Amino acid sequence: MLSGIGVRFGGLVALDDVSLQVPDDTVVGIIGPNGAGKTTLFNVVCGFVRPQAGSMSWQGAPLRPKPQRLARLGIARTLQGDGLFAGLTVLENVMVGATRFARAGFGQGLLGLPGSARDERALREQALACLDQLGMADQADRMPGSLPYPLRKRVGLARALVSRPKLLLLDEPAGGLGGEDVDELAALIRGLPGQGCAVLLVEHHMDLVMQVSEHIVVLDFGRVIAAGPPDKIRDDPAVAEAYLGTEAGEASVSQP
């Protein structure tokens, strides 16, 4: 799906010849130390950053992404941090995520036509159903700022899931979560492929990644230093080195 992606910011090489594939109905994990280029990779897939090299494809067609078109293509993403709309209620946040199912346009809204109200009802129902699945229906009218962080992250997840994506990009979904929350999250992620949604997961929480991923890609200084099933990654010396220190990491990059 991604092949030979290269990104540089000025002199800094953020991604160098990165290729990876997310087969249908699988969870692929991306790990790597801070600044390895994981978020940048997501930004490339979403069209926020144009790669200088490489190409992408999605469902057999070449992908030249624009962020606002992704949802319609069936790709959704959660942001590192919570990324919620602070001035919107939880329900409204999730309704925004369902934008791609909206039918009524500006004119109908301006004139207050029944079509607009009907459309809003439909969006509200979808959003509520999604919140309900995540056990948050009773929080629908709260403001995100009044929720504890783990619940905020879950709202972000609901906002992505409500668009019924075929590919979900998760950027550190377990960041700031406690043990129990992480277990719930793991169960949720593992359930997604069964619902026709492949997952690309960026995460520092190693246990989570090992638990849910069928395939793991390790990035360091923008390069893929290892890739394979969790068992293989766990025993890979290059990975251990990358996580141990910069010098060892650099050495492993120069002799892949």
Place this chain on the structure above:
Amino acid sequence: MRNLGIAAVSAALLLALTYLLDPFRDYQLATAAAYLCAAAGLTVLIGVNGQLSLGHGALMAFGAYPVALVQNELADRGVSAQWTLAVSVLAGVAAATALGAVVGVAAARLHGPYLAGLTLVVAVAVPSLATLFGGVLHGDQGLSVYLLPPPAALGPDFPFERWQAWLALAAAVLTMLLLANLMRSRFGRTLRAVRDDEVAARLAGIPVARTRVLAFVVSAACAGLSGAMFAILAQSVSPSAFALTLSLNLLLAVVVGGLGSLAGAVWGSLLLVLLPWLVDTFTADLTLSPDLRQRLAGNLPLAIFGLLLVVVMIAAPGGVQGLLKGVLKHVPQVLAPAVRGRRRSAGGLDDRLQR
């Protein structure tokens, strides 16, 4: 539908009110109504969409001048009927909308001080067009607006001010109805989402740039209607009526009234009319030298308004509407998230992506 009901009831009440008031009060009511058109549009732009505009006075000028030009042109050609007013006002709204689209496109990628700067330039540059095209627009002196007396069907003693109030109130109620519809629709949520987080909004499938332009266009149309009403109220248009102070006054009005809610715009517009009048009545009782009195006349209300703004920012960030809501609900905290969201909207794209 619910909005339509509220609008109908308010229209009926306001209509009755114009009969209770004397012509001077009717004129004040008309002025507040004319301000409200612009203030409501501005609060949608600033409070709901997070785009600052210091140039709404200029947009109002674009709404006002076509009224003078079209009215006078038609009258010169011997077309003199009440319906020409509708044509003139539509021309004004169209002109302001067009300017709004241009400014909106230029502003779509700007935030914070850059956006303020751009709209400030518009506010300062537009009035000077009157001199630049002095042949048609008559420079500083401006144009008078040809208006017919109220329709004969309203009776022989119908005060002209009441007729003006009717026109301005009709414009204000229409503006409020349409904006309230918009705010309840998906578009209202989209505007707020874009204000709070552009990156997340785009990922949810919202075309952020187009949404921001559309917000500017809607707001400009309201400002145009407002300007057209001021042309009808003053029966003249001149650059000094649409100077930078007008833009600043509008800004103060929506902030003091309560940013981001249409009701706040109502309070702000009333203040815009009542404050200068209160100051006038108050200083009239003082024994002041004529010189000092004259110097205070224009500036004191502005100074008080500025002071009010500072007080509001510190003591009640939700403005008058926020205070009222807080008193009603006994939970002023509900406003906090909305205000916080608004503050956050100024950051650039890059640091958003890196959160």
